[in-house]
Amino acid sequence: MTNKRIVLSSDHADIGLRQAIAAHVETLGWEAVDIGPTTSESTPYPKHGAEAAQRVASGDCALGIIVCGTGQGIMMAANKVKGVRCGVCSDTFSAKMIRGHNDANMLALGARVIGAGLAMEIVEAFLSAEFEGGRHATRVDMITALEA
Numbered sequence: 001m002t003n004k005r006i007v008l009s010s011d012h013a014d015i016g017l018r019q020a021i022a023a024h025v026e027t028l029g030w031e032a033v034d035i036g037p038t039t040s041e042s043t044p045y046p047k048h049g050a051e052a053a054q055r056v057a058s059g060d061c062a063l064g065i066i067v068c069g070t071g072q073g074i075m076m077a078a079n080k081v082k083g084v085r086c087g088v089c090s091d092t093f094s095a096k097m098i099r100g101h102n103d104a105n106m107l108a109l110g111a112r113v114i115g116a117g118l119a120m121e122i123v124e125a126f127l128s129a130e131f132e133g134g135r136h137a138t139r140v141d142m143i144t145a146l147e148a
């Protein structure tokens, strides 16, 4: 992957976790594009999911990592943006598989579900996996066809 930019966003549930992930991905050789928010004031997750997803859909960033309380709401919003495939992960196996089999370009995390240590391991699993193509590409193409 030549584009090494990762967009990060969250709602108010845990901006600290998002910022810690941003710092962590930099240590892994990625450029973190942290688009906020910068305060813990209540803010709607659909806005932040969509803003991050648009950075990925436009090609500005190769991947995205988004955080809300459960990861679910912000994931649902991100997946409404054409070209985005986002999954919520609370384990490293799923994080590896959404890249390997589903060609996910965004990862959602639930800050009220998992701790920071596990979140970092999930991020590492997501970033180190690669799409396997082949029969999986046919299935991902079927997902893309649903956007038409």
Ligand code: RB5
Residues within 6 Å of the ligand: 011, 012, 013, 045, 068, 069, 070, 071, 072, 073, 074
């Ligand atoms: C906000 O309180 C909470 O609803 C949000 O962070 C997220 O969990 C939604 O899916």
